[in-house]
Amino acid sequence: MERIFTTEVASHIGERVRLQGWLHARRQLGGITFLMLRDGQGMIQAVSEHEAELAPLREAEAELESIIVLEGEMASVPQAPGGVELHEIKLDVLVAVHEITPLTLSKRKLNAQIGSLLDHAPIANRYPARRAIFKLSSTVMNSFRQTLSTRNFVEIQTPKLVGAATESGANVFKLDYFGRPAYLAQSPQLYKQMMVGVFERVFEIGPVFRAEEHDTARHLNQYTSLDLEFGFIENHFTVMALLREVLANIFTDLKERCGPELTMLEAVLPEVPETIPHIHFSEAQELIFRLHKTDVRGEPDLSPQDERWLGAWAKEKFQSDFLYVTGYPMRKRPFYTHPDPEQPAFSNSFDLLFRGTELVTGGQRLHRYQEYLQALELAHIASEPFEAYLQAFRYGMPPHGGLAIGLERLIMQLTGISNVRLAALFPRDIHRLTP
C-alpha cells in the first residue's frame, strides 16, 4: 500500500490507508488509546481499543518520537482533530526511541525558556508551532521569488567573502583568506548593483553577516536577506511601488498556503492598501512634534518610539498597517544613496514601517561615475578598494534602486513572537554558534 501524507487523508475517507511519521502523542482514556502521528506535513489521530494493536510499541519499548508506520481505516469523526481519525489500526515501529525527549512536544504550549528551545533546536523545531514559523518563512521566500521571476528579474548568487571594500566598514567578521584578510559580506548591495549593469533586474535570497555586538531581541549575526535591485526607475517611488506588489503577493500566498499555520500562531495578516501611504521624514518629525509634543526635528534618524507613533498615526488615519517614510537625511545613509534633487540634504530613500516597526529599507542609488567619486571623497572613503565596483558606473549604469527585506524580522513582526531568534532555524547571536 502506498504511503499517504496526513494532509491527504480527506480524500481517503472509508479507505484503508498507510501513514508514516513520528509518534507525536499518546494518551489513555478508559480502555481507549489515542495516538497522534506527525509527519512532515501535519498530524492525525489514531484510536485503538485493542491492546494487541499497540503490542509493537510495547515490544520495541518505543517512546514518543519513535518512527512508526500506521495502517488503518480512515474515518470521518467530527470531534477529532481535523475531523478525521484512523481506526482498526496496524502499527509497526520503524525506529524506536528509548529516551524521553528533553522538551515535551506533545503539549499544546511548549513551555520552555528560549535558551532551552535554542539549545535543543533539532527537537524544539519539531514542535507544531515552531514548524509553522518555518513554513511561513519558506512560503515568503517562494512568493518573493515568484513575484520577481514573473517580472523578468534574474536570480543571482553573490560572493559572501569579500576582499576589502564593504558598504559600511563597521561590524564585519574578519577572517584569514590564504594569508590575506577577508570579510564576510554584510549585504549583497555592491554586487546586486553591478548586476543591474548586466541584467537590469536581479534578486538574491541569501545569508548576510553582521558582527554586531548587540545582544537584543531584534539582532541576529546571520540572517536571511531578500534583496532586489533594478534599473530604469524614475526614483525611489518606483521601488516603493514594486515593494507594494511584493508584499501584497506575500500576504496573499501566506493566506492561501499557510491557513492552518497562521491560525496556530494566531497571526493576523495585514491588508496591503492599493497605495501604501507615505510621509516625508521631515514632515514625520513635524507630525510627532504636533501630536506628541516631543521635538525630534533635526534628529538624523527616527527612534523606535517615533516609529511606533507614526505606525499608530497611519493606522488611525489610513487604516493601514504600513507606512512609508521617505527622504531620510543624506548624512545617515550610505555613500551610494541618491539625494533628492529638490532638497539635496535629504535622500531618495525610504523605510517601510509595518505596525510601527521598520521592516524594509530601500531607495534610489547614485548611477553616475562622477557622483560616486564625489560621494566617496565626501565620506572620506578611499576609492581604490571600490575600483571594480566603480567600473559598473564608469561604463554605463541606468538610474536604479532596490531594497532588502529581513526575512526573520518580517516573520517576527507578522507572528508577534517576542525574539527574532525564534524566527531562525538555528540562530546565531553573540553567545551562540551551535547547534
Place this chain on the structure above:
Amino acid sequence: MERIFTTEVASHIGERVRLQGWLHARRQLGGITFLMLRDGQGMIQAVSEHEAELAPLREAEAELESIIVLEGEMASVPQAPGGVELHEIKLDVLVAVHEITPLTLSKRKLNAQIGSLLDHAPIANRYPARRAIFKLSSTVMNSFRQTLSTRNFVEIQTPKLVGAATESGANVFKLDYFGRPAYLAQSPQLYKQMMVGVFERVFEIGPVFRAEEHDTARHLNQYTSLDLEFGFIENHFTVMALLREVLANIFTDLKERCGPELTMLEAVLPEVPETIPHIHFSEAQELIFRLHKTDVRGEPDLSPQDERWLGAWAKEKFQSDFLYVTGYPMRKRPFYTHPDPEQPAFSNSFDLLFRGTELVTGGQRLHRYQEYLQALELAHIASEPFEAYLQAFRYGMPPHGGLAIGLERLIMQLTGISNVRLAALFPRDIHRLTP
C-alpha cells in the same frame, strides 16, 4: 509611451515603440548607421540614414555602453538579427559613457584572457555569452526549487557560521567570532539532516565554502550548492530516482526557457533516460580492468580517468550521458554514510557521472543514534561537538538520504566552458577576493 523589452518586439511590428538599454554596438555602412541596443533581456538593431537622428549621441559624446532611450517604428526585416529592426528612430542619451570599455563587448567573440575577464567582471558579465551562462544558472535554481516544492519539500536557510563540528574538519575557513573560533560551513549537511527530523523533506540553495588550496580549473572556494535531504526512503536508490526527476526537469526547463542562450553557447542538452543506468563501484573497477587493462581494483576511489572510461562505456552501451556509480567503499565516505547491509565495507552511496565527470554525490545516511556513536568512535571523532546534531537521531529519525549538486560545476559541464570560474558571477579562488 510605455517602455517595452527587446524580447517583446515581435508583437509590436508596424507600431511605434519605446526601448531602453545600453548602446551595445555601432557601425557604419555607407551612409547607414546600425545601432544595437541591449537591455536586460536581449538585443535589437536600429537603423538610421539621417545624421540628425544621431545628433544626441554626438552632443553627449556618448561612447558604447551609454544608457539610451530609443523610440522607433518596429519593422519586420528577415535579414536583421532576430528578424526585426527599429526604423525612423528618435534617440535620447540618458547616461553618457565617455570612456572606451576595457573589453570590447560588441565583438562576436570576447577575446580576453580569463584573468582579464574576471578582473573586469562587472563589464565582462554584460557580454551576451557571459549573460547566457548566468541565465542558465538562474533557470537551474528555479527548476530545482519547483521540482521540490511540488513534492512537499520545504525550503530552509541554515547557518553558515558554525562553532566546532564540521563534516570533514579539513579545508575550513576559520574566523574570530567575538573571541571564539568559528568556521564557515562546508555544506549544510548536518543541518539539512536535522531538518529531516522536522519536515521530512527539505532543500536549500546557498553558498558553501571550501578553503582548498587547489588552484585548478575545477575548484572554487565559494560555490553554490543545491542541496536536498528527505526521509522515509528505502535506500540510496530512492534518492537516485528523485535525482533523475530533478535533472529531467532542469533540462526540460532549460530547453523551454533558454533556447537562445543554449544556441549562443553551443550547448547540447543531454537526454535524461527514463532510468539512469547504474553500476556498482567494484563492478566498475572490474570493468575498467577488463576493457582498459588497468588494474584499479582495491583503490578506494575512482580517478578522473576511471570516470571518463565509465562515461564512455555508458554512452556506448546505454546511449546515456549519465551513469550512477553506487556503493563506494565506506572508508572514503564521511562518518554519517550508511553502509550496504549486504556488504558493510561498501556504502549505500552514489556518484552521478555526467559525460564522464562527477556531477552529484549523494546517498543514504545513518539514522539510528547508536550507529552514530559507533561511527564517530570508529572515525576517531569526538562526539561532544556533535551533541546537538546527535539529538536528532537520539529522538527519532527515519531512514533518510540526500544529495548535493554543485551549480557551477553543472553549468561548466553542460556548456563545455574550460574553467569553473567562468560559471560564477564573481568567483573566489586562492588568489581572488575581488571584485
